[in-house]
Amino acid sequence: xxxxxxxxxxxxxxxxxxxxxxxxxxxxxxxxxxxxxxxxxxxxxxxxxxxxxxxxxxxxxxxxxxxxxxxxxxxxxxxxxxxxxxxxxxxxxxxxxxxxxxxxxxxxxxxxxxxxxxxxxxxxxxxxxxxxxxxxxxxxxxxxxxxxxxxxxxxxxxxxxxxxxxxxxxxxxxxxxxxxxxxxxxxxxxxxxxxxxxxxxxxxxxxxxxxxxxxxxxxxxxxxxxxxxxxxxxxxxxxxxxxxxxxxxxxxxxxxxxxxxxxxxxxxxxxxxxxxxxxxxxxxxxxxxxxxxxxxxxxxxxxxxxxxxxxxxxxxxxxxxxxxxxxxxxxxxxxxxxxxxxxxxxxxxxxxxxxxxxxxxxxxxxxxxxxxxxxxxxxxxxxxxxxxxxxxxxxxxxxxxxxxxxxxxxxx
Amino acid sequence: xxxxxxxxxxxxxxxxxxxxxxxxxxxxxxxxxxxxxxxxxxxxxxxxxxxxxxxxxxxxxxxxxxxxxxxxxxxxxxxxxxxxxxxxxxxxxxxxxxxxxxxxxxxxxxxxxxxxxxxxxxxxxxxxxxxxxxxxxxxxxxxxxxxxxxxxxxxxxxxxxxxxxxxxxxxxxxxxxxxxxxxxxxxxxxxxxxxxxxxxxxxxxxxxxxxxxxxxxxxxxxxxxxxxxxxxxxxxxxxxxxxxxxxxxxxxxxxxxxxxxxxxxxxxxxxxxxxxxxxxxxxxxxxxxxxxxxxxxxxxxxxxxxxxxxxxxxxxxxxxxxxxxxxxxxxxxxxxxxxxxxxxxxxxxxxxxxxxxxxxxxxxxxxxxxxxxxxxxxxxxxxxxxxxxxxxxxxxxxxxxxxxxxxxxxxx
Numbered sequence: 001x002x003x004x005x006x007x008x009x010x011x012x013x014x015x016x017x018x019x020x021x022x023x024x025x026x027x028x029x030x031x032x033x034x035x036x037x038x039x040x041x042x043x044x045x046x047x048x049x050x051x052x053x054x055x056x057x058x059x060x061x062x063x064x065x066x067x068x069x070x071x072x073x074x075x076x077x078x079x080x081x082x083x084x085x086x087x088x089x090x091x092x093x094x095x096x097x098x099x100x101x102x103x104x105x106x107x108x109x110x111x112x113x114x115x116x117x118x119x120x121x122x123x124x125x126x127x128x129x130x131x132x133x134x135x136x137x138x139x140x141x142x143x144x145x146x147x148x149x150x151x152x153x154x155x156x157x158x159x160x161x162x163x164x165x166x167x168x169x170x171x172x173x174x175x176x177x178x179x180x181x182x183x184x185x186x187x188x189x190x191x192x193x194x195x196x197x198x199x200x201x202x203x204x205x206x207x208x209x210x211x212x213x214x215x216x217x218x219x220x221x222x223x224x225x226x227x228x229x230x231x232x233x234x235x236x237x238x239x240x241x242x243x244x245x246x247x248x249x250x251x252x253x254x255x256x257x258x259x260x261x262x263x264x265x266x267x268x269x270x271x272x273x274x275x276x277x278x279x280x281x282x283x284x285x286x287x288x289x290x291x292x293x294x295x296x297x298x299x300x301x302x303x304x305x306x307x308x309x310x311x312x313x314x315x316x317x318x319x320x321x322x323x324x325x326x327x328x329x330x331x332x333x334x335x336x337x338x339x340x341x342x343x344x345x346x347x348x349x350x351x352x353x354x355x356x357x358x359x360x361x362x363x364x365x366x367x368x369x370x371x372x373x374x375x376x377x378x379x380x381x382x383x384x385x386x387x388x389x390x391x392x393x394x395x396x397x398x399x400x401x402x403x404x405x406x407x408x409x410x411x412x
Numbered sequence: 413x414x415x416x417x418x419x420x421x422x423x424x425x426x427x428x429x430x431x432x433x434x435x436x437x438x439x440x441x442x443x444x445x446x447x448x449x450x451x452x453x454x455x456x457x458x459x460x461x462x463x464x465x466x467x468x469x470x471x472x473x474x475x476x477x478x479x480x481x482x483x484x485x486x487x488x489x490x491x492x493x494x495x496x497x498x499x500x501x502x503x504x505x506x507x508x509x510x511x512x513x514x515x516x517x518x519x520x521x522x523x524x525x526x527x528x529x530x531x532x533x534x535x536x537x538x539x540x541x542x543x544x545x546x547x548x549x550x551x552x553x554x555x556x557x558x559x560x561x562x563x564x565x566x567x568x569x570x571x572x573x574x575x576x577x578x579x580x581x582x583x584x585x586x587x588x589x590x591x592x593x594x595x596x597x598x599x600x601x602x603x604x605x606x607x608x609x610x611x612x613x614x615x616x617x618x619x620x621x622x623x624x625x626x627x628x629x630x631x632x633x634x635x636x637x638x639x640x641x642x643x644x645x646x647x648x649x650x651x652x653x654x655x656x657x658x659x660x661x662x663x664x665x666x667x668x669x670x671x672x673x674x675x676x677x678x679x680x681x682x683x684x685x686x687x688x689x690x691x692x693x694x695x696x697x698x699x700x701x702x703x704x705x706x707x708x709x710x711x712x713x714x715x716x717x718x719x720x721x722x723x724x725x726x727x728x729x730x731x732x733x734x735x736x737x738x739x740x741x742x743x744x745x746x747x748x749x750x751x752x753x754x755x756x757x758x759x760x761x762x763x764x765x766x767x768x769x770x771x772x773x774x775x776x777x778x779x780x781x782x783x784x785x786x787x788x789x790x791x792x793x794x795x796x797x798x799x800x801x802x803x804x805x806x807x808x809x810x811x812x813x814x815x816x817x818x819x820x821x822x823x824x
Binding site: 038039042043056057058059061065104106107108146147148154160162163164165166167168170173175193197198199201202204205206207208210211212213214215217218219220225258260307327328329330331332333356377378379381382404407409410411412 | 450451454455468469470471473477516517518519520558559560566572574575576577578579580582583585587605609610611613614616617618619620622623624625626627629630631632637670672715719739740741742743744745768789790791793794795816819821822823824
């Protein structure tokens with residue numbers, strides 16, 4: 001694979017954390033907002049904090065089935081010596097002295113009452129109830145605001161909404177939310193060898209643009225999946241310039257240091273290259289830059305390298321443009337069943353297939369590295385369930401090591 | 413909360429695993445399929461296995477920049493004694509004996525050639541090249557089918573597609589896939605106290621139906637979010653019957669054993685109750701049934717109980733109807749900073765908030781249980797990042813325990 005030959009071409013490879021920090025420093029949130037109905041807000045990013053306009057519950061409520069009473073009317077009652085109260089219909093008027101109104105769990109506490117005697121503690125006789133229990137003021141009552149207080153800060157701006165968040169927002173009386181617009185991401189595949197279908201010898205079907213476009217969607221953005229641009233400086237420059245109104249421009253291919261790797265030069269001509277060459281594997285020939293205010297992420301053309309770099313750099317940049325930050329990806333703990341080699345000083349992403357092993361107590365998953373020869377082998381990532389990240393100081397991982405497998409594409 | 417009072421009403425609580433197995437036994441995949449373009453197939457479930465119609469690459473290709481040759485013409489070459497070959501343009505005709513054609517990494521190996529000499533190992537002199545290296549047949553050549561062999565089984569039916577899968581499918585020449593229709597899930601909120609907005613005392617805003625509808629979407633289904641049905645047997649029966657053409661019917665509320673808990677009776681009248689009452693907390697009063705061929709999942713009305721049961725029962729049932737199975741949810745390993753109580757014999761879902769603690773080496777996350785009083789407290793789940801599952805044999809977890817936090821709503 002040519003990237004091995006090219007290694008000599010990189011004077012220095014920037015560490016992943018430093019490269020990412022440099023990129024994020026150059027990225028500003030776009031700040032555009034829209035108001036959407038709650039039902040359409042799943043996965044969107046809040047542009048304003050959310051405070052509860054109303055408490056939940058909005059009223060004192062019975063926490064038990066029983067009778068709403070004035071607590072003082074039960075004082076002195078006991079198993080041997082019940083107090084007798086008149087039943088009343090609380091829908092008509094407040095509960096008065098010496099009265100009791102039937103309530104169910106969750107129903108509003110009637111005016112005048114301040115406690116509930118549990119149904120198990122009373123006997124009804126005609127239109128009277130005998131209470132065998134004395135209750136304190138507030139007993140068996142859920143006060144207004146017990147779940148959410150009025151004015152309580154529920155979310156800060158930047159929160160990415162989930163289904164249960166929508167439920168909570170609705171419960172406090174909200175029916176729409178102000179969210180950031182989805183960031184637009186132009187995805188430009190490059191390479192004279194690329195075709196959309198029916199490859200002749202020497203031609204390759206374009207896949208990176210399709211994959212990256214779908215990742216952009218999963219990460220909350222709106223992709224513009226562009227036609228393939230050939231390896232020509234003017235054509236590449238024109239393609240990038242046409243999309244500078246997007247929030248992020250991503251290219252795939254041509255990001256290394258070979259004679260046909262034109263992207264770094266093109267980005268340098270139009271704007272500024274921030275980082276070229278990162279100490280990660282597979283995929284070090286990534287180029288991170290900026291043209292005007294638009295970040296330009298040039299991903300390598302090798303499919304696995306492309307995906308690894310998209311997850312490391314495009315995802316956080318897109319999240320930041322969209323007003324939030326990238327959460328650490330979810331993981332699954334598993335035991336490696338083969339060793340993984342890596343080079344100290346380089347962050348290595350080893351693709352693994354997960355299988356369940358219920359005979360193993362902890363963890364119950366086994367991670368098997370997929371065929372890992374070369375960063376061009378798309379099947380090694382597409383047929384994998386996640387990757388194990390070997391941090392820079394480590395020199396590989398051993399069979400039997402327990403690892404956190406990052407799931408970079410999750411099925412819920 | 414009323415469910416405590418109701419506990420006596422359940423003669424027996426079925427264990428979670430048994431309840432789920434019983435439900436899944438009663439669920440059949442719907443089997444309906446459609447053909448979708450690759451670009452629209454993210455998250456869909458394959459209805460047929462996928463075999464590669466063409467190999468990748470489709471031809472032998474150069475694995476290095478250099479010169480394509482017949483290997484035998486290099487035999488005997490060395491640093492001191494190079495072999496001399498004539499350069500030729502491989503676009504015109506096959507590489508003949510004693511000839512060499514310039515190739516770049518990834519380009520098709522010209523006819524006639526069977527190996528590549530690396531560019532670093534030759535010197536060009538006019539229209540001749542001197543090779544200082546002998547290469548074997550196939551050396552520096554990536555053979556056709558190196559990544560994917562023709563006819564290779566890539567995916568089995570039932571696989572849920574991700575972005576990189578779409579890339580792999582495209583790379584072998586596919587442009588559409590046969591997937592299962594998204595399962596339709598009717599979501600019917602029930603309860604006479606529920607309103608859509610502006611609650612009066614005693615009224616509560618409907619949230620469960622909204623939350624469950626959005627979860628159904630995340631899980632790959634198409635929700636039908638219905639209007640609230642009041643606590644009336646005829647109205648409930650009519651609502652369920654109207655939606656029996658859906659693949660799954662879900663109700664929220666009225667699933668316990670109180671006088672206003674009508675769902676178990678209604679389902680029993682229309683069809684069959686399979687399980688009523690499960691040993692999980694919060695949320696034991698779930699009712700799992702079937703009317704005709706349609707599974708009917710009656711979730712409890714307490715918001716947290718509703719969500720916990722939706723994740724435990726609706727998700728796997730919906731996945732099975734849709735032709736796949738529910739993957740174990742992704743997790744994040746974290747250290748508990750407070751103890752979690754649980755009752756032996758009951759599977760407990762303790763909601764936790766995650767925070768990053770970079771000073772801690774492993775794991776770098778801290779899990780803080782959210783205010784957990786009562787299963788009605790929606791904020792305890794909406795403001796949480798996940799839940800810790802305490803298995804049946806355990807009696808709680810201790811502060812300092814390292815746990816796997818399940819993320820039941822993931823932000824990618």
